[in-house]
Amino acid sequence: MKNLEKKIYDDLKTIPPKKRRELLIREMANLTDKNIHCFKCTGTCCTMSANSMQITPLEALDILLSLNISAENANEFKENMKENIKHYRLDNEISLGKKAHTHLRKTYTCPFFVPGPKGCTIKKELKPYGCLGFNPRLEEDNGSQCHSDFNLLEAREVSHLPNETDANAYIKILYQLNWNKLEIPKAVLVLLEHIYP
Numbered sequence: 001m002k003n004l005e006k007k008i009y010d011d012l013k014t015i016p017p018k019k020r021r022e023l024l025i026r027e028m029a030n031l032t033d034k035n036i037h038c039f040k041c042t043g044t045c046c047t048m049s050a051n052s053m054q055i056t057p058l059e060a061l062d063i064l065l066s067l068n069i070s071a072e073n074a075n076e077f078k079e080n081m082k083e084n085i086k087h088y089r090l091d092n093e094i095s096l097g098k099k100a101h102t103h104l105r106k107t108y109t110c111p112f113f114v115p116g117p118k119g120c121t122i123k124k125e126l127k128p129y130g131c132l133g134f135n136p137r138l139e140e141d142n143g144s145q146c147h148s149d150f151n152l153l154e155a156r157e158v159s160h161l162p163n164e165t166d167a168n169a170y171i172k173i174l175y176q177l178n179w180n181k182l183e184i185p186k187a188v189l190v191l192l193e194h195i196y197p
């Protein structure tokens with residue numbers, strides 16, 4: 001993991017995770033200043049009632065960094081991902097037709113969500129971009145009218161596009177991945193199985 005991390009973050013000069021999320025984290029702080037936050041919510045957006053998040057290989061690598069994965073605990077994480085995938089039937093892809101070249105997005109409770117005050121167990125500066133861009137818009141809303149800030153997410157993506165494209169291409173070639181985005185547990189499991197076979 002250390003070597004891969006070094007290769008991706010140093011050799012490719014990949015922008016550090018916190019910098020890549022700067023716009024999104026700043027907006028969350030702005031909302032919190034206006035008393036618009038997730039502090040009292042049960043975390044609806046992380047559960048199968050609303051979550052269908054898909055992430056890139058680079059975002060999956062960021063999650064692994066947040067979890068401090070090692071040879072000692074990798075198997076435990078792999079088993080958790082497999083259980084989650086099985087439970088929400090994420091391995092059973094439903095095609096939207098030959099012409100669509102895409103699959104039905106499924107909802108699932110994120111394996112990194114812990115009900116209660118803890119909520120998400122991934123460090124803020126390493127969370128998927130889509131998670132950071134999905135926020136409440138009203139004070140004391142508690143999850144009823146939250147939505148993604150697509151303009152902000154797009155602005156972030158555009159500002160880091162060449163750098164992230166290189167990093168994702170590097171990971172895809174390294175592990176011969178044929179996908180650009182997958183559900184969180186599937187993306188994390190694929191990387192775990194390559195890094196800790």
Ligand code: SF4
Nearest residue numbers: 046110112113120131
């Ligand atoms: S990574 Fe965190 S914020 Fe994103 S869906 Fe999972 S638990 Fe929720």
Ligand code: SF4
Nearest residue numbers: 038041043045143146
């Ligand atoms: S974004 Fe909305 S649904 Fe998700 S934890 Fe915050 S308040 Fe709850």
